[in-house]
Amino acid sequence: MTSATRLITILFVCFSLATKGQNSENKTKTNTEWLVANLLREKSNTTEISGNPQITNSPYGEAVAFNGKDDALFLNELPLNSLQEFTLEMIFKPDLNGVFEQRVLHIGESRESRILLEIRAVDSNWYFDVFAVSGTNKKPLASEKLIHPLGKWYHVAFVVTPNKLTSYVNGKLELQEAFTFLPITTGKTAIGVRLNKVSWFKGDIYKIRITPKEIKPDDFMPFLKDETR
Template sequence: MARRALITGAAVAGVAPLFAKSRSEVWTFDSLKRIGGLTPRVIGAPQLIDGPLGKAVLFDGVRDQLLIPRHPLAGTPRFTFEALFRPDGGAFEQRWLHLESGDGSAATAKYGQRMLFEIRTEGSEWWLDTFLLGPGYRAPLIDPSKRWPVGRWHHVAQSFDGRTYSAFVNGVEQANAELAFVPQAPGVASVGMRMNAVSPFMGAVRAAAFTRGQALSPRNYVLKIP
């Protein structure tokens, strides 16, 4: 069942129990009709596939995109943003999970509040690029020396603990930076490419999790790869 869940225990395959104090929202990409309890706008022809973690949505790296009317981390001063995904190669730059304040239009995008999961690919490898943009801050985290294989399922995360912004792949820190973060305004999400329909993603997305008010350590992540 696709859902937007506030969880304090196991919810779906690939989701681990949380401490009782944590409140996390999980989006499971096992439907094209309802994701996170919301109705996505479907662009192109993304496909539902079966995989080792359960159903997922496959994007073609050309025109497939899902637009979801919610920014789950709006208003929170600390956060953890996770996803389970499988990159399959494709173009060098792919911006595949985008949270943005406003309604996603060019008129509201000019205010520049967003959170992004991106990747860079080269041959059979990829590396993570995360990005925060908001009032008084612009923070990319990327280390091209830390590479991972395409065609496999991976866990990615970015978090802010009140002082440090950090990025992780499979529980391994990729980069960090001190940041004067300001919570973002309500908005929308794009999956499969950037909000303005550039840098499409080739691969699959199984789930995303959004924990408000806390930077989780890797051992306490909501999403897991068994």
């Protein structure tokens, strides 16, 4: 074997091992699923409870009610850590008489790279507002024309890929825009409010799921479909 051939062989082996390692890492990434009632009940060392959120019944099972004033859960966890793409889903019920701007789920840093699921409450309706910050890139997806009645249960999804953002309500695509996303590597999670404790959510949350890839509506979490919404 010549020196050139030997060098090519070594480079090929190194590349194969590196690719295998990356593939193995991708395969080991699993879904994060939070039944919010379980998070409240377990009261682990990684969870801080603000106010007095209450376990309540829902059509899906036990959920957690947030009062829109000081109820929230803060998790010392970063489920989006280093993910290049993901689908963030939530089953929740926004209630009447909440403030206009409500942060329902906040993952990442308080002011730097972060992902937020938010709502805007107007009279007896709400519209979905998702927000992504990646380095110096910022992008909200929201339209006050896409309204839904308050006081009902909904499934929402936010799909983030390296080049676009997409939002869904009850499995129906609402908005999509181009966006350059780089993985989030630091931060924590807040449920029911923004990490810096402003814009509290009023309503109930049943479940949150994070899938480490882009998925389509057919693969979303099961949810009750109400055609009157």
